[in-house]
Amino acid sequence: MTIDFRAEVDKRKDDLMEDLFGLLRINSERDDSKVDEQHPFGPGPVKALEHFLALAKRDGYKTRNIDNYAGDFEFGQGDEVLGIFAHLDVVPAGSGWDTDPYEPVIKDGKLYARGSSDDKGPTMACYYALKIIKELNLPVSKRVRFIVGTDEESGWDDMAYYFAHNGLKDPDFGFSPDAEFPIINGEKGNITAYLHFEGQNDGAFSLVSFNGGLRENMVPESASAGFTGPITLQELEAKLANFAADQGVTGQVTEEAGAFHVTIHGKSVHGMMPQKGINGATYLALFLSQFDFQGNAQAYLNVIAETLHKDFFGEKVGLAYTDPKMGELTMNAGVFHFNKESEDNTIALNFRYPQGVDVDGIKAGLEKLEGPKEVTLSEHGHVPHYVPVSDPMVQTLLSVYEKHTGLKGEEQIIGGGTFGRLLKRGVAYGAMFPGYVNTMHQADEFTEVEDLYRAAAIYAEAIYELIK
Incomplete structure (x- = not known):
C-alpha cells in the first residue's frame, strides 16, 4: 500500500x-x-x-x-x-x-x-x-x-x-x-545548583535588591538592581551609557526616594546553549562591580561579575569537561534573587553535563567558590x-x-x-x-x-x- x-x-x-x-x-x-x-x-x-x-x-x-x-x-x-x-x-x-x-x-x-x-x-x-x-x-x-x-x-x-x-x-x-x-x-544530564548568600550589607554603596531571569533553563533577558550610594543620577547615567556602548547592551537608570534602580537588557536563549545569549544579569553585576559595595553584596556581585560572567562551560569554576561523544558541559546562570533583608539570596546555575560528569562533583566544585555560604542541588535532575x-x-x-x-x-x-x-x-x-x-x-x-x-x-x- x-x-x-x-x-x-x-x-x-x-x-x-x-x-x-x-x-x-x-x-x-x-x-x-x-x-x-x-x-x-x-x-x-x-x-x-x-x-x-x-x-x-x-x-x-x-x-x-x-x-x-x-x-x-x-x-x-x-x-x-x-x-x-x-x-x-x-x-x-x-x-x-x-x-x-x-x-x-x-x-x-x-x-x-x-x-x-x-x-x-x-x-x-x-x-x-x-x-x-x-x-x-x-x-x-x-x-x-x-x-x-x-x-x-x-x-x-x-x-x-x-x-x-x-x-x-x-x-x-x-x-x-x-x-x-x-x-x-x-x-x-541536567541539574541545577543554587548558590546561597546572606543579604545584609554595609558600605559606601548598599545593594537593596538584585533580580534577573524567569526560568533556570533560559538565559536572563534582563535584570534589575536597587541600591543607594554617594553618586548623582547624572553621574550614573553617564557611566551606564559608557558601559552599554562598550559592552553592546542597553539599559536605563532611575532614582526614586533616594535609591537608584538600574536595569540592563540582554538577549534570552535556551539555557542549553548560554553562549548564544546575552545574560542581562551578569552584565548588570559587571556594571555594579565598579562601585564600593561591601560584605554580602560585594560577595554576591563578585561571584557573578568575576566568575560567572561569560563562563558558559564551567571553566572558571573548575568544572569544564568534554566527552568525545556527548560534547562539553555547559553552565547557564539562569535566575538571580537578592534582597537586603533576606538571609537566603540565591543564584541558580543550570548545568547540562555529558557522561563522565557526576552531580556530586559539580556541587564539590562550586563549594570551593569564595562568597556563597552554602551550595545545594535541585531535587529534580536527569542523568x-x-x-x-x-x-x-x-x-x-x-x-x-x-x-x-x-x-x-x-x-x-x-x-x-x-x-x-x-x-x-x-x-x-x-x-x-x-x-x-x-x-x-x-x-x-x-x-x-x-x-x-x-x-x-x-x-x-x-x-x-x-x-x-
Missing part, C-alpha cells in the same frame, strides 16, 4: 492550523502563585490540557485526564505500545515581542506565538499525523499512546505524577516531537541518556526522515532535555529541520509554517512504519 502522507497533510492544513491557533491562544505558563489542588501548576497549563483533550475527544479518542497533571489517549491494538510524549506548557513570554505572544500571527510564512516551536506546534503536527492514520483506517499491530504533559519547562512533576498514577504499563519505546530532525538519540543508533526504532525514524528530505539521517546529542528520555528506548524526533532559526525560549518565537506541514507528513509515515 502506497500512501502519499504529504498529500494527506495538505488536505488537512486549514484544520491543523485552526486547532493549533486555538491552543496557542492559551497562556499555559506555570504560575506558582495560583497553584491549588485542582491546578498543580496554575490555571494556564490545565486550560491547555483540557483544550487539547477536547480536540482528541472530538476526533473519537477515549481520553484521560490524570488529575490535571497530564493526559493521554490510545489508538490501535496490540501488546506493544509506542509512546508519543509532548508538552503543552510554555516558558514565560518575557518582553521584547513585536507581536502579542498569545495571539498567533503568520507573517512571511512564519507563525509567531509562544509555543509555536516549543512545543505546541510540533505537538499539533504529530497529533494530525496520528489523525491521518486513524482516518485512513490503516492496519496496525501495535498501540500508540499519545501523552501530553504540563510541566516540561519546569520540574517535570507532571510526568513523575503520570507514571505513578496512570495505571497502565509504560510504553515499550517512543519519541517526543520536541527538538529537531533528523533525531536526538542522546541528551546530556545522561543515550539510545544506540543501531536500535530498530532509531533506524526506522532516520529512514523515514531521509525519504522525505533527501538528507542524510545521523545521530545527534544535545544539551536540552526532552520527554524522549523518559523511556529507556526513547528519543526526540523533530520538528525543527537542519538550518532552522532557533527561537525557543526567546522573544518573537516562531516556526516555519511549511516546516510544520513537512513534519506532520514525516510523523505520519514514521508512526505508521513503527506500528503497522
Whole structure:
C-alpha cells in the first residue's frame, strides 16, 4: 500500500492550523502563585490540557485526564505500545515581542506565538499525523499512546505524577516531537545548583535588591538592581551609557526616594546553549562591580561579575569537561534573587553535563567558590541518556526522515532535555529541520509554517512504519 502522507497533510492544513491557533491562544505558563489542588501548576497549563483533550475527544479518542497533571489517549491494538510524549506548557513570554505572544500571527510564512516551536506546534503536527492514520483506517499491530504533559519547562512533576498514577504499563519505546530532525538519540544530564548568600550589607554603596531571569533553563533577558550610594543620577547615567556602548547592551537608570534602580537588557536563549545569549544579569553585576559595595553584596556581585560572567562551560569554576561523544558541559546562570533583608539570596546555575560528569562533583566544585555560604542541588535532575543508533526504532525514524528530505539521517546529542528520555528506548524526533532559526525560549518565537506541514507528513509515515 502506497500512501502519499504529504498529500494527506495538505488536505488537512486549514484544520491543523485552526486547532493549533486555538491552543496557542492559551497562556499555559506555570504560575506558582495560583497553584491549588485542582491546578498543580496554575490555571494556564490545565486550560491547555483540557483544550487539547477536547480536540482528541472530538476526533473519537477515549481520553484521560490524570488529575490535571497530564493526559493521554490510545489508538490501535496490540501488546506493544509506542509512546508519543509532548508538552503543552510554555516558558514565560518575557518582553521584547513585536507581536502579542498569545495571539498567533503568520507573517512571511512564519507563525509567531509562544509555543509555536516549543512545543505546541510540533505537538499539533504529530497529533494530525496520528489523525491521518486513524482516518485512513490503516492496519496496525501495535498501540500508540499519545501523552501530553504540563510541566516540561519546569520540574517535570507532571510526568513523575503520570507514571505513578496512570495505571497502565509504560510504553515499550517512543519519541517526543520536541527538538529537531533528523533525531536526538542522546541528551546530556541536567541539574541545577543554587548558590546561597546572606543579604545584609554595609558600605559606601548598599545593594537593596538584585533580580534577573524567569526560568533556570533560559538565559536572563534582563535584570534589575536597587541600591543607594554617594553618586548623582547624572553621574550614573553617564557611566551606564559608557558601559552599554562598550559592552553592546542597553539599559536605563532611575532614582526614586533616594535609591537608584538600574536595569540592563540582554538577549534570552535556551539555557542549553548560554553562549548564544546575552545574560542581562551578569552584565548588570559587571556594571555594579565598579562601585564600593561591601560584605554580602560585594560577595554576591563578585561571584557573578568575576566568575560567572561569560563562563558558559564551567571553566572558571573548575568544572569544564568534554566527552568525545556527548560534547562539553555547559553552565547557564539562569535566575538571580537578592534582597537586603533576606538571609537566603540565591543564584541558580543550570548545568547540562555529558557522561563522565557526576552531580556530586559539580556541587564539590562550586563549594570551593569564595562568597556563597552554602551550595545545594535541585531535587529534580536527569542523568545522561543515550539510545544506540543501531536500535530498530532509531533506524526506522532516520529512514523515514531521509525519504522525505533527501538528507542524510545521523545521530545527534544535545544539551536540552526532552520527554524522549523518559523511556529507556526513547528519543526526540523533530520538528525543527537542519538550518532552522532557533527561537525557543526567546522573544518573537516562531516556526516555519511549511516546516510544520513537512513534519506532520514525516510523523505520519514514521508512526505508521513503527506500528503497522
